[in-house]
Amino acid sequence: MENSLFDTVGLIVALFVSVVVWGTLIAGLYQIVREEVHQARTKLHKPRIEGSAIRSVEA
Amino acid sequence: MSSQVTIDAFPPPEMAERMENVGVSKANLDFWSMFALAVLAGSFIGMGAEFFTLVITDSGLGFGMQKLVGGLVFSLGLVLVIIAGAELFTGNNLIMMAWVSGKLTLAQVMRNWIIVYTGNLVGALVEVTLMYITRQWAFANYHVGATALNIANAKVNLSFTEGVVRGVMCNALVCLAVWLCMSARSVTDKILAILFPITAFVASGFEHSIANMYFVPMGLLLKDQPEAVAAAGKVAGDLVNLNMQGFIKNLVAVTTGNVFGGGFMVAVVYWFIYRRPRETERRFRVQDVFNLFLSPSSVRIQKSNRTEIEEV
Numbered sequence: 148m149e150n151s152l153f154d155t156v157g158l159i160v161a162l163f164v165s166v167v168v169w170g171t172l173i174a175g176l177y178q179i180v181r182e183e184v185h186q187a188r189t190k191l192h193k194p195r196i197e198g199s200a201i202r203s204v205e206a
Numbered sequence: 207m208s209s210q211v212t213i214d215a216f217p218p219p220e221m222a223e224r225m226e227n228v229g230v231s232k233a234n235l236d237f238w239s240m241f242a243l244a245v246l247a248g249s250f251i252g253m254g255a256e257f258f259t260l261v262i263t264d265s266g267l268g269f270g271m272q273k274l275v276g277g278l279v280f281s282l283g284l285v286l287v288i289i290a291g292a293e294l295f296t297g298n299n300l301i302m303m304a305w306v307s308g309k310l311t312l313a314q315v316m317r318n319w320i321i322v323y324t325g326n327l328v329g330a331l332v333e334v335t336l337m338y339i340t341r342q343w344a345f346a347n348y349h350v351g352a353t354a355l356n357i358a359n360a361k362v363n364l365s366f367t368e369g370v371v372r373g374v375m376c377n378a379l380v381c382l383a384v385w386l387c388m389s390a391r392s393v394t395d396k397i398l399a400i401l402f403p404i405t406a407f408v409a410s411g412f413e414h415s416i417a418n419m420y421f422v423p424m425g426l427l428l429k430d431q432p433e434a435v436a437a438a439g440k441v442a443g444d445l446v447n448l449n450m451q452g453f454i455k456n457l458v459a460v461t462t463g464n465v466f467g468g469g470f471m472v473a474v475v476y477w478f479i480y481r482r483p484r485e486t487e488r489r490f491r492v493q494d495v496f497n498l499f500l501s502p503s504s505v506r507i508q509k510s511n512r513t514e515i516e517e518v
Contacts, residue, residue, distance in 0.1 A: 154367075157371065161370040165370065167466060171499075181313075182313050
């Protein structure tokens with residue numbers, strides 16, 4: 148009886164720890180993906196005129 | 207006129223500040239430096255684990271003394287990591303303090319952890335390969351190999367709950383060792399700060415994910431050595447769980463526990479005690495916790511604005 152009580156408590160603790168830790172890890176991974184996507188988009192939409200404008204000024 | 211030299215340890219509030227700054231510099235390392243330092247840490251912990259296996263074999267000591275001596279020699283791993291300089295995943299769980307302070311984003315913390323964890327695995331596996339080639343496991347009539355096999359078999363036979371909770375307890379002690387090092391001013395201070403927490407976790411049989419990256423693969427290799435299996439007094443049926451699946455299951459449970467024990471039970475708790483925003487600055491709100499996960503940049507901006515206001 149006593150053992151099964153502690154088994155249940157242990158399981159609850161392990162589940163709580165897992166939810167907190169994996170929740171944090173997944174949130175972190177989501178942020179990494181979001182940053183990468185943001186950077187990729189910024190690169191994609193970088194105005195190409197800058198380079199040519201500099202070249203024309205240099206010329 | 208002369209500058210005053212002090213040998214007093216840093217007090218805890220200063221330790222917390224130093225820990226945050228160390229966390230920021232760790233997270234901002236370039237990829238290759240971080241990875242190379244992580245490989246070193248994996249092999250350093252492997253060296254500690256190998257030393258532990260050798261020393262506890264046929265020691266002739268009683269149970270407690272054997273554990274104590276084993277724990278002391280295992281401390282070699284963290285001493286090398288701290289003094290020589292290396293990136294250890296379990297120790298780096300403390301950089302959560304810089305995250306909750308808003309000095310790092312969760313993405314930066316996670317990038318550090320992923321690179322360091324992978325590097326630690328590579329380092330530990332290199333160490334396993336080297337130690338296997340040395341045939342050190344054949345020492346003492348294969349009893350060193352038998353010890354390694356028994357350690358690995360015990361680890362893969364832990365239940366998920368045991369793995370998680372032993373992982374929590376282990377990394378609370380490891381991170382406390384690293385935390386104590388923040389108070390140190392000399393190499394001697396650091397070594398003394400490391401010895402007792404590390405000895406306590408090893409002697410208590412707690413689970414360290416990076417050490418297990420050495421112990422379990424070594425057992426996987428020795429499982430195919432009949433002399434080592436015979437010296438361990440095992441038959442093939444006793445080692446059914448000692449396989450890749452058992453290794454991964456153990457790592458998942460123990461790593462989960464390690465992150466909680468080090469990151470939440472040490473880093474976040476000490477941040478709350480010494481580094482949280484005080485009443486005079488800004489009331490700590492539950493919303494701040496959500497901001498950390500959802501919009502870390504806004505938290506940083508708020509924090510930097512506050513600093514600018516203070517400076518003005």
